[in-house]
Amino acid sequence: MRIRLGEASESFRQWAEERLGLKEVRDFLAHKKVPLHSATIWYYFGGITLFLFVIQVLTGILLLLYYRPTPAEAYESVQFIMTRVEFGWLVRSIHSWSANLMILSAFIHMFSVVFLHAYRRPREVTWLSGIALLGLSLAFGFSGYLLPWNEISYFATKVGTDMAASLPWIGEPLARFLRGGDDVGGATLTRFFGFHVAVLPGAMTLFLLVHLALVQKFGISVPPKVEEAAQQNRQPLAQMPFFPNFFLRELMAWYAALGVLGSLAALFPWELGVKADPFAPAPAGIRPEWYFLAPFYTLKLLPSHVWFIEGELLGLMAFTLLGVFWAMLPFWAVDRQGAVRTRLVTGAGVALLAYLGTFSALGYWR
Amino acid sequence: MAEGRRNILQWILGGGFAASILSFVYPAIRFMNPPAVPEAAVNEASVGSASGWKPNSGKIVRFGSRPVLLIRASESEWRAYSAICTHLNCTVQYQEAERQIWCACHNGFYDLNGRVVSGPPPRPLEEYTVRVRGDEVVVARRS
Numbered sequence: 001m002r003i004r005l006g007e008a009s010e011s012f013r014q015w016a017e018e019r020l021g022l023k024e025v026r027d028f029l030a031h032k033k034v035p036l037h038s039a040t041i042w043y044y045f046g047g048i049t050l051f052l053f054v055i056q057v058l059t060g061i062l063l064l065l066y067y068r069p070t071p072a073e074a075y076e077s078v079q080f081i082m083t084r085v086e087f088g089w090l091v092r093s094i095h096s097w098s099a100n101l102m103i104l105s106a107f108i109h110m111f112s113v114v115f116l117h118a119y120r121r122p123r124e125v126t127w128l129s130g131i132a133l134l135g136l137s138l139a140f141g142f143s144g145y146l147l148p149w150n151e152i153s154y155f156a157t158k159v160g161t162d163m164a165a166s167l168p169w170i171g172e173p174l175a176r177f178l179r180g181g182d183d184v185g186g187a188t189l190t191r192f193f194g195f196h197v198a199v200l201p202g203a204m205t206l207f208l209l210v211h212l213a214l215v216q217k218f219g220i221s222v223p224p225k226v227e228e229a230a231q232q233n234r235q236p237l238a239q240m241p242f243f244p245n246f247f248l249r250e251l252m253a254w255y256a257a258l259g260v261l262g263s264l265a266a267l268f269p270w271e272l273g274v275k276a277d278p279f280a281p282a283p284a285g286i287r288p289e290w291y292f293l294a295p296f297y298t299l300k301l302l303p304s305h306v307w308f309i310e311g312e313l314l315g316l317m318a319f320t321l322l323g324v325f326w327a328m329l330p331f332w333a334v335d336r337q338g339a340v341r342t343r344l345v346t347g348a349g350v351a352l353l354a355y356l357g358t359f360s361a362l363g364y365w366r
Numbered sequence: 367m368a369e370g371r372r373n374i375l376q377w378i379l380g381g382g383f384a385a386s387i388l389s390f391v392y393p394a395i396r397f398m399n400p401p402a403v404p405e406a407a408v409n410e411a412s413v414g415s416a417s418g419w420k421p422n423s424g425k426i427v428r429f430g431s432r433p434v435l436l437i438r439a440s441e442s443e444w445r446a447y448s449a450i451c452t453h454l455n456c457t458v459q460y461q462e463a464e465r466q467i468w469c470a471c472h473n474g475f476y477d478l479n480g481r482v483v484s485g486p487p488p489r490p491l492e493e494y495t496v497r498v499r500g501d502e503v504v505v506a507r508r509s
Binding site for chain 2: 155161166177281283296300
């Protein structure tokens with residue numbers, strides 16, 4: 001019997017080999033290596049971000065079974081999920097916490113790429129696709145925030161879409177497109193729901209495929225200092241096989257992330273707040289999600305006019321310029337001879353981190 | 367000669383293809399632009415009885431589909447302003463202790479005349495007129 005089972009499994013293996021070409025996958029995995037050095041730990045955050053995105057997709061599909069995207073029913077349907085559906089509170093809490101952890105993990109991944117100088121040639125497009133993914137993640141956060149149709153999300157959307165409206169020339173049509181009308185209302189909720197569950201997942205999948213394909217093509221970057229040290233010592237770079245060594249470690253990191261996520265979701269269930277009322281004033285202490293706190297506090301500080309420009313427009317222009325400058329990092333990070341300006345980039349990274357950290361903290365507490 | 371003819375054909379084919387793509391994309395782009403929904407023009411709205419309001423108080427009332435902040439500054443003095451902050455579209459509220467109008471979103475302050483006192487709002491609030499007919503409070507657009 002054993003022999004027969006063995007024969008059967010061997011013939012199935014051959015059958016699958018012929019049709020799927022698994023040997024090529026095995027060979028690819030056997031040759032794939034991951035650099036091993038003191039900063040290897042930062043390599044895990046890209047994978048953790050991807051893992052949390054998968055959690056988002058799965059819990060999002062579950063929430064879709066009950067959620068209703070109309071002003072009359074949205075809040076009540078989330079309330080129904082949280083109070084009547086079995087484990088509904090947990091699924092919704094995981095979706096909200098995972099969204100926040102995913103953005104945190106994406107930021108950690110981005111800053112690790114900056115400080116390890118992994119953006120440099122030939123990985124410029126990998127960086128750009130990563131910036132697009134971060135932008136899409138923030139768009140996911142902004143559109144998903146409105147869906148429970150509560151007081152805070154309603155005003156956050158009013159502010160966010162009005163910021164778009166203050167852009168010169170394209171501002172008004174853009175804001176009308178986002179809102180589905182002149183003001184935030186039922187049409188906005190329907191549109192944001194469509195963006196959140198159809199447009200953004202499609203775009204995210206596309207950019208994710210490009211990003212992962214480029215990471216596969218160019219391999220994992222080695223920090224310049226590690227490269228130099230290896231050259232000076234005339235020793236080959238320390239590496240570990242991707243499969244199974246790095247893969248198993250990555251799985252452990254995912255499991256740890258799942259543990260953190262589950263604990264946060266269970267111990268601190270995400271609140272629903274008060275239902276949105278277009279005829280109620282904005283509540284005291286209103287503030288956006290933590291990842292929008294820095295621009296929020298900056299806008300709070302700006303006076304109504306700076307010289308002849310309105311403060312909000314100036315702020316928006318500054319954020320846009322900063323965003324473009326940051327997205328173009330791989331192109332100003334090298335000098336004419338092609339050498340990486342490591343000090344300049346590290347300084348810019350520290351400055352941005354300091355701005356985001358300080359203004360987020362001030363926005364939270366003041 | 368043949369090459370020139372081929373070039374012309376390529377231009378015609380390429381141009382036709384580009385035009386057909388445009389003709390597919392154009393309706394989709396127009397579709398995304400929300401149509402203007404005609405709103406019943408509201409010039410005046412009755413917002414309740416005056417006896418329910420104590421002096422130095424304010425609350426948001428409906429003016430058609432728009433929120434208006436109605437303030438009873440004193441026994442005989444009424445004020446009404448659009449409740450939409452001129453900074454970033456949040457809804458303002460009346461603060462009785464400070465006798466000021468406040469926007470909680472970015473900490474903008476307006477005085478009882480709707481003028482900006484401090485914070486980021488770039489313009490004063492749009493003013494409405496208030497009339498008290500007997501016990502009925504009526505808010506109207508300024509002509």
